[in-house]
Amino acid sequence: xxxxxxxxxxxxxxxxxxxxxxxxxxxxxxxxxxxxxxxxxxxxxxxxxxxxxxxxxxxxxxxxxxxxxxxxxxxxxxxxxxxxxxxxxxxxxxxxxxxxxxxxxxxxxxxxxxxxxxxxxxxxxxxxxxxxxxxxxxxxxxxxxxxxxxxxxxxxxxxxxxxxxxxxxxxxxxxxxxxxxxxxxxxxxxxxxxxxxxxxxxxxxxxxxxxxxxxxxxxxxxxxxxxxxxxxxxxxxxxxxxxxxxxxxxxxxxxxxxxxxxxxxxxxxxxxxxxxxx
Ligand code: C2E
Ligand code: MG
Ligand code: MG
Ligand code: MG
Numbered sequence: 435x436x437x438x439x440x441x442x443x444x445x446x447x448x449x450x451x452x453x454x455x456x457x458x459x460x461x462x463x464x465x466x467x468x469x470x471x472x473x474x475x476x477x478x479x480x481x482x483x484x485x486x487x488x489x490x491x492x493x494x495x496x497x498x499x500x501x502x503x504x505x506x507x508x509x510x511x512x513x514x515x516x517x518x519x520x521x522x523x524x525x526x527x528x529x530x531x532x533x534x535x536x537x538x539x540x541x542x543x544x545x546x547x548x549x550x551x552x553x554x555x556x557x558x559x560x561x562x563x564x565x566x567x568x569x570x571x572x573x574x575x576x577x578x579x580x581x582x583x584x585x586x587x588x589x590x591x592x593x594x595x596x597x598x599x600x601x602x603x604x605x606x607x608x609x610x611x612x613x614x615x616x617x618x619x620x621x622x623x624x625x626x627x628x629x630x631x632x633x634x635x636x637x638x639x640x641x642x643x644x645x646x647x648x649x650x651x652x653x654x655x656x657x658x659x660x661x662x663x664x665x666x667x668x669x670x671x672x673x674x675x676x677x678x679x680x681x682x683x684x685x686x687x688x689x690x691x692x693x694x695x696x697x698x699x700x701x702x703x704x705x706x707x708x709x710x711x712x
Pocket of ligand 4: 615
């Protein structure tokens, strides 16, 4: 590793990268015990209907209450959990928590929001997924129609044979499936019409560029095309990362069905969802 004088920048870069790699490995190694100690918890973010802004669902987003580093977001550990395979257990735990929570909200009496849970490719490939989810729903006392699964394009497009059968079985049970971050991957559009899917979620990276004074910007035209594609296929469309009124208005004009983002609410504890349930 040691580099001759004058190449210090490289040595420095390597040391930094090395430290990051060590931290990654340490975090990865700590995950099984953390799961055992129940350090992972779920926050919920409202999904609203456009243009009214009424609640239709909530997305469950996992966090890690790390005893040393504090609250860690999923971008810090989901990839690691996918690499080690721990995502299967972690994902099961998130599903169980989210379904139990949704059943609690439903018991309050008002509108029962559909709870949307992210599913990693690794989970879809796991044999027994359908039985797992059916059992989790039963134990939570939640009807399958109150659960939506979110899969990214790569997770769903790379899926053939048995995993796809599993998704079909789940859809037969009444569970909804949405494609997450749509437009950022490499979807096979011809294939899309044959997938057991109910909705597309438009990635926030397309929403960021929407502005009232530029109704025909490239981003606006892309979003219009995605909404049109979804509706042609009979699918619903949810826009992610909606931060401003301007963006919400543009989305509404374009005909986007639902929206999610900081404009409405940041992800938070389940108590914060209760005030939406009246
Ligand atoms: P995602 O499923 O696309 O979730 C949306 C992300 O956008 C969340 O980040 C959310 O907090 C963030 N977000 C929401 N509204 C806004 C906004 O208005 N502006 C901006 N800039 N961001 C907004 P988060 O919570 O950090 O999650 C990141 C990703 O981690 C998720 O992206 C999802 O792919 C993954 N993830 C989260 N929970 C789970 C899980 O339980 N299982 C799996 N497999 N993946 C998960
Ligand atoms: Mg998602
Ligand atoms: Mg997304
Ligand atoms: Mg994402």
